[in-house]
Amino acid sequence: MTSRRGASIVWRIATASLLVAILAVTLLFAASYATVERSTHEALAATVTTDLAGLIDIHASGGEAELLRRVADRRDVVNLEDGRRPHYLVARTNGRPIGGDLHVWPPLSAALSAEGYVTLPDRTPVYARAARLGPDLQLLVAREYAQDRATLKRLAQIFLGVGAAIIIAVALIAVLTARGLAKRIDRIQEGLRNAAEGYPAALESPSGPGDEIDELARQGGRLLARQANLVRLQKNMSDHVAHEIRTPLMHLDGRLAAALQERPEPGGTGALTRSRGDIRSIVAMLDSLLDIASNEGRRGDLAGLAELDLSALLGDLAALYEGSVEEAGLTLETAIEPGVTMLGERMQIVRLVSNLLDNAIKYVPAGGTVSLKLSQGPRIMVADDGPGIPFEDRGRIFERFARSAGQVSQPGHGLGLALARAIAQRHGLVLRLADSPRGACFMVEPEA
Structure with a gap:
């Protein structure tokens, strides 16, 4: 660019x-x-x-x-x-x-x-x-x-001719120099932009003249490399810590399950049962955090992506959600344009749309409507006519552990939208909250 x-x-x-x-x-x-x-x-x-x-x-x-x-x-x-x-x-x-x-x-x-x-x-x-x-x-x-x-006229003609040649030469030198500098600066800007958006970045030019711009690119490349290394170390550390925490939790859950078999709790509401539920909640939270970190770390990486029939995928997903929507006393409206495809990871796209549908079903009261729409782009819209999201909370709803005042009473850790956004970014998409006269409207569309 x-x-x-x-x-x-x-x-x-x-x-x-x-x-x-x-x-x-x-x-x-x-x-x-x-x-x-x-x-x-x-x-x-x-x-x-x-x-x-x-x-x-x-x-x-x-x-x-x-x-x-x-x-x-x-x-x-x-x-x-x-x-x-x-x-x-x-x-x-x-x-x-x-x-x-x-x-x-x-x-x-x-x-x-x-x-x-x-x-x-x-x-x-x-x-x-x-x-x-x-x-x-x-x-x-x-x-x-x-x-x-x-004589004066000839002098003027000669001077104007020489002056015009000088101006043209200066213009050519200025244009060529500016074009070269602009290309080199654009290369640095593109590298920094890619780095800011999570894509691989390369700032240094092996054939550069070795001037101040090359030195700036070189130092910028060193900074980005160091930053990428720190991010990689942080990710490895967080993955290791999460794994080390997850493993003993699973062992503890196994011991609690064995204890429940030896001494069952009537009604399944005892301390051991509740503890197992807490453990599973913590493990689910860790899994979500790991998924978010994994998708953010793979942004711009085409490995694992394949051509998807998004229309068929969302059609199947809508069919799976019909039962859940009916049980919640809601109506599911779909408008899925046929023939929409994209390069993506099937299960991750399913998790992205599922998180948005789960949010809508969770917070829309009985009698409400949930809409799922797909058009070329691809552009996915999940909307509802529920209470919506308070204006003061809209700026942070995609942050980890962010929950609005109306969501505190609902189970969860506030990671669903953060994970959905990370999955969208991993596929070169943007998840945003669109304006709507009522309820909430989430849009997934290509990055600008």
Whole structure:
């Protein structure tokens, strides 16, 4: 059973790593692009300013005629290696051109020596700067920057391509790493889940990389092995103690039986007869405890299980209980779906359903009804319309020796439901108390 990705810390870490990579690439691109763009702007502005300063010096030393001649010459001799084509405009203060290759004054104030990005009438984008040279003379110097923009665009494309490759690589590494970690953690979780439910558990991976997760699995496996060993020792000890107690009790019962033969008690109500009844009750209790421990210890073990026709088995069991139900003044209702099968141990399933039927017959007053139903799943329901189980006792009815207030007057040790639950778990089933409008309703169904 794998962890849900939405709830898995491994996948949250992988997602966070991918988001950090995306954010880092985005910030790095933004910073790099802004730095290059600023450097390009500064270089462009410096080129225009230097060119403008040179022409201003020419006007100061040679006058307007020299300026017009040098502007005409400069368009032919200026270095175009940087790809920034020059444009010039010498005009009167009213905007009338008198020199240069431009014919319309852009929206830049010559009096304020304004500069900036403008668009020429032929839609060519340029960076320009204006200057006032005299009372009726102004000069504009401009440079095209299309190649600078193309360089920035290529830089952006290259950076975005590399960034996308980095993000994809990080995503692949994160997904592969997270998937591997998730599988290893799921293996540990499955082992722990199996151990918690009584099934064999294996946490260690012989081909693991030997990192912290492998160490966690190794230590967890050692812990589970130690726990299983302690449980096994406890079971062996309890079996041995039960056997050692059961044997002398049976010997004592034999001596009491011999004593009764030598000196019979009238009516069968004497001390020796009652003592034999107490001994048999204790032996039955020990047998039930041993059965509970045996079923709990064999949980998940398929040894001894075979394909059972559950429909036929419950049909035969219902027929056997008809006499007991009639003697108790009750009605037995059955609804057994045909063809229901399961993998199980016949006698243990009989004991499971018998315990539930015995409980119902024992506590339902005369005139009541006991129901036995079977459907595919398999799902077994044993219900009655008796007094039911008090709400405050429902949480502990499957515990050993647990008895509700209404059961104290009845004979027994409070082990029937505990044994029924252990048998159900041994077969991969769940025994639970279902809600019902009246009486008690016990459901046996597959584990989720």
